[in-house]
Amino acid sequence: MAQRHLAELNVGRLVADTDDPCVAEFMGALDRVNGIARRMPGFVWMMEGSGTPGTGNTGTKLEGDPRYVSNLTVWESAEALSHFVWNTVHRRFYDRRQEWFEVLGERHLVMWWVPAGHRPDLGEALERLAQRRAEGDSPAAFGWSYLRVRADG
Template sequence: MNIARLRHPLDSVELKGFVDALDPVNAVADASDGFVWRLQSDTGNATDVPVFGDEWLIMNLTVWRDVDALTAFMYQGRHRELLARRFEWFERVEEAMTALWWVEAGVRPTARDAELRLLRLREHGPTAHAFTLRKTFGPGE
């Protein structure tokens, strides 16, 4: 899961490039090797799913086969292009905004599950319960 703090409202002209890219990037993710599932509301994404009760935060919550599949998607193609522009759309934040963890096959984490994992990561640093791309743990560790 990752969250981001918006610099402008989602319907603003400043975020048009990000909003216009959501559906195409999600379509690439959905078709990517190793992709399993993503949280989405009726809008087809999760930008309107509440995060920590803060209307300026948006969430992306996905399940991937493994860290390598997630990393391959993140740093290639259109997602990589958008990642390079993230500070146009989102504030720089000191605290952890991304947390990874293993789930059993068929499990679909909730937004609350994600919030709790991120809070745990912020409090204890990377552990098998919640980790980062820089410090990963294998399943069952």
């Protein structure tokens, strides 16, 4: 077992309320995409929402805004997360994100290393995101390009 795992937070603001037909395709795919993630080699943990089918973590409102949603996961490695993001059905939904999410105009993703067994809470994850937004990529809060540079360098 690895001594550290990779935590990841992704936030976004939906273009409409979760029950609006504009986001129905996205909402309808949450259980399937999250289920694939849970079955992937290297998956460790995912922040759970209400458990209501088709809602994912959309019940976890950021800043009190029901359209501002998050996804928080932990993976054994960057490679495991990368494989899920870019080589599964997740990629098809990622490529269409502009149909369902507003452009935030600021960083919406952060990753950081955690001790194996640690389950970050949303507060910790949002602090890491704020750090990345304020300071850019660092060993404490980074995005994909930082991982690629570090892996190559």
